[in-house]
Amino acid sequence: MYAYNSEAFKAELNQLGLRLTPQREEILRIFQQLPKGEHLSAEELHHKLQDHQDKPKISLSTVYRSLKLMTHLGLLRELELAEGHKHYEINQPYPHHHHHLVCVKCNKTIEFKSDSVLKIGVKTTNKEGFHLLDCQLTIHGVCLEAMKRGWPSGIPEDWLCPKAMT
């Protein structure tokens, strides 16, 4: 869990016998420039990469391969929120490290910080002899607005029974 730049990324890749390609460098750049709180799906990242005329076009396969690699290096974190597909964001070190609260009905997502969670993560990985890559608390719930909007419980808005389709 470090803040990465191109050189550090290259060094780490080379140490493994892997290479820093323009594609990998560009993907890192996109994530570094992403506004705080945003995260991208593979598809969204791929689309963002097509915008730059002067930059190399990057195929969806490479996007997937790079996301997997960078996640396993601890450079990115893979988020499993409520959108139906994975999202990725750069893995920020303390004190920017954060967690997510997600409404299962409307998918509203709120970020929050917690030093204690990170401490628990470090303590647990040390105890078990793991090398820590990422540590994320995900809370699922129903937000106030979604509850007010009609259902007495946690039934999702896209739930397919007739009552939901009126």
Place this chain on the structure above:
Amino acid sequence: MYAYNSEAFKAELNQLGLRLTPQREEILRIFQQLPKGEHLSAEELHHKLQDHQDKPKISLSTVYRSLKLMTHLGLLRELELAEGHKHYEINQPYPHHHHHLVCVKCNKTIEFKSDSVLKIGVKTTNKEGFHLLDCQLTIHGVCLEAMKRGWPSGIPEDWLCPKAMT
């Protein structure tokens, strides 16, 4: 986040205008009888449901629909570990509530408990006005054995570069 039984499940369903069917009841039973620490994918659950000759056969669609419903009720929790597909387990109340530490290289999974994480979950949902359904801390890392087994870093064992295929 309660311990559920059939009656409580039926009551909650009826309150929403939904029904307790034999299929839903059977799925709940499977999860209740699942050994501590085990969790099932949709496919695995479906397979387990075919074992009982006297019980109704349950289609895969129904399995998916039920898992979605029960997760949104807070009865099950959806786990996103490293296996490539979602797993489900019954949502245990305090003090059985637990979290997961996962090795991204070999998929080894260790459960651990933490009262403080649950407290943070409750505090955060209260503050934001959410109704809490589930609260899970997932830590990703590389375990000692996986590190010893050869790679100097977090590259996954199924990583597809030639070096990994020797």
Place this chain on the structure above:
DNA sequence: GTGCCTGCAAATGTTTTGCATAGCT
């Protein structure tokens, strides 16, 4: 020059959906 990396297209695997039938209440 070696062998990792990419792009393409096809394949894979999971999850969702439309529709007709069955079954609670």
Place this chain on the structure above:
DNA sequence: AGCTATGCAAAACATTTGCAGGCAC
């Protein structure tokens, strides 16, 4: 009867993979 739930098969969707050519080291 009215409405929800199921089963089936097809569809949709995200992600992975084999292979030939390209390129970082």
